[in-house]
Amino acid sequence: MASMRDIKRRKGSIQSTQQITKAMKLVSTVKLQKAKTKAEESKPYFDTMYQTVKSILGMSENIRHPYLDGGTGSKKGVIVITSNRGLAGGYNSNITKLLTRGDLPKEDVVVYAVGKKGKDALERSGYHIAADYSEVMDEPSYHDAMHIGRRVLEAFEQGEIGEIYLAYTVFKNTVVHIPVMNRLLPVSAEPSSSEKDSASGVSDSGTVTGEKAAGQKEEFTGPEAPMNFEMEEVDALDLLIPKYITSMIYGGLLEASASENGARMQAMDSATSNAEDMIDDLTLAFNRARQSSITQELTEIIAGAQAIS
Numbered sequence: 001m002a003s004m005r006d007i008k009r010r011k012g013s014i015q016s017t018q019q020i021t022k023a024m025k026l027v028s029t030v031k032l033q034k035a036k037t038k039a040e041e042s043k044p045y046f047d048t049m050y051q052t053v054k055s056i057l058g059m060s061e062n063i064r065h066p067y068l069d070g071g072t073g074s075k076k077g078v079i080v081i082t083s084n085r086g087l088a089g090g091y092n093s094n095i096t097k098l099l100t101r102g103d104l105p106k107e108d109v110v111v112y113a114v115g116k117k118g119k120d121a122l123e124r125s126g127y128h129i130a131a132d133y134s135e136v137m138d139e140p141s142y143h144d145a146m147h148i149g150r151r152v153l154e155a156f157e158q159g160e161i162g163e164i165y166l167a168y169t170v171f172k173n174t175v176v177h178i179p180v181m182n183r184l185l186p187v188s189a190e191p192s193s194s195e196k197d198s199a200s201g202v203s204d205s206g207t208v209t210g211e212k213a214a215g216q217k218e219e220f221t222g223p224e225a226p227m228n229f230e231m232e233e234v235d236a237l238d239l240l241i242p243k244y245i246t247s248m249i250y251g252g253l254l255e256a257s258a259s260e261n262g263a264r265m266q267a268m269d270s271a272t273s274n275a276e277d278m279i280d281d282l283t284l285a286f287n288r289a290r291q292s293s294i295t296q297e298l299t300e301i302i303a304g305a306q307a308i309s
Contacts, residue, residue, distance in 0.1 A: 004289045011282040018275035024087065025268035032174070032261035039171060039254040046251035053244045056236075057187060065234055066157065067241045068186055077110045077130070077152050077161035078181070079249060081168040081256040082118030084137050089270075091169065091263035092117040094179040098167050100125055102181070110161055112152060114253070130155070140257055145250035153242060156185060164245070168252035169259035175266065177259040184248055187241065 002010075057068070078099065082092045096118055099109065111127050113119035116134045123129055131151060136144040155161045164185040170178040 002285070002289070004286060004293065007282055007286045007289060011279060011286065014275050014278050014282065018272055018279070021268045021271040021275060025265055025272060028261045028265035028268060032258060032265055035254065035258040035261050036171065039251075039258045042254060043251065046247050049244055049247040053187060053240065056240070063237070065237050066186075067237055072159040073156075073162040074108065075110045075161045076104055076108055076163045076165060077112060077155055078104070078165040078167055079112045079114065079148065079152065079252075080118045080122065081137075081166075081252055082113075082115030082121075083256075083260045084116045084134055085264075086117060087267055088260055088264040089267040091177065091260055092121065094177075095167055095169060096121045096125075098179055098181045099127065104165075110155070112148065114148070114256075130160075136253065137257065137260075140250070140253035142246070142250050145253060146246045149242060149246040149249050153185075153245060166248060166252050168256045169263075171255045171258035171262060174262050177263055182248075184245055185241075187244070 057063070080095060080099070082095050086092065092115070099111075099122060106126055109127055110130045111119075111122050112131045112133065113122065113129055114133045115137050119129055119132055119134060133144070133148055136148070152161070152164050156164060163183060165181055165183050167179070167181040170180055172178055
């Protein structure tokens with residue numbers, strides 16, 4: 001049995017840790033409310049943008065454009081959104097598993113990392129990191145999403161990559177956070193396998209995704225009327241698709257931010273509860289050790305008194 005001094009030191013250490021986890025839970029709760037509000041307020045815009053692009057493509061026939069046909073490159077660019085800090089349960093590992101345990105070959109993947117945890121994990125696994133935007137997760141903005149979108153579109157147009165994917169965590173509620181990986185380019189008028197199979201949890205690449213992400217609520221039902229463009233079709237897509245890419249990335253950043261804080265709040269709540277259980281166990285162990293010590297001292301005193309008499 002450990003000594004009372006060891007037990008007391010251990011108990012004090014856990015109590016200090018518990019105070020830290022309580023504080024981190026409170027901070028995450030406040031950040032979650034802000035991130036959740038921002039994500040919910042902006043979500044209708046991203047949903048509308050997604051449905052608009054699908055509708056335009058669905059009602060336009062025989063459009064030839066690189067954004068629709070695919071890039072000339074054989075690589076697949078994946079924008080991976082994770083956090084800069086840990087202590088968030090399985091939040092970061094769930095995203096990296098979409099790649100490491102998915103069907104996209106490692107040698108064909110180019111990673112655009114948003115978040116240090118995902119970047120470091122994928123770098124250790126041997127993935128090529130083309131760019132690091134970890135500072136974006138401190139305070140995601142539409143300008144940041146636009147910058148990332150321009151970078152991946154340039155790589156797409158220059159033939160560095162032929163497809164663009166977005167891997168992030170969908171915020172469903174405080175407890176449920178769903179990792180997904182969706183293909184952003186090439187855009188297809190028909191519903192992708194990610195949209196068809198999102199309910200069953202399979203994406204374009206066969207990766208487990210969980211449920212539908214933001215903007216993927218309705219399946220394409222076919223054109224209702226032909227689409228006429230006041231400008232040339234190619235010019236219209238050159239204007240629209242970058243906005244679509246930026247919107248999807250920004251939506252993913254907001255969803256990921258809310259999911260991160262929700263996951264950290266849950267992790268810190270569990271850590272606080274576990275610390276409370278450990279403190280109770282150590283208190284019981286300390287009382288037993290103290291009782292044992294008192295009993296031993298009494299036994300020694302009685303034995304000494306009997307020896308004297």
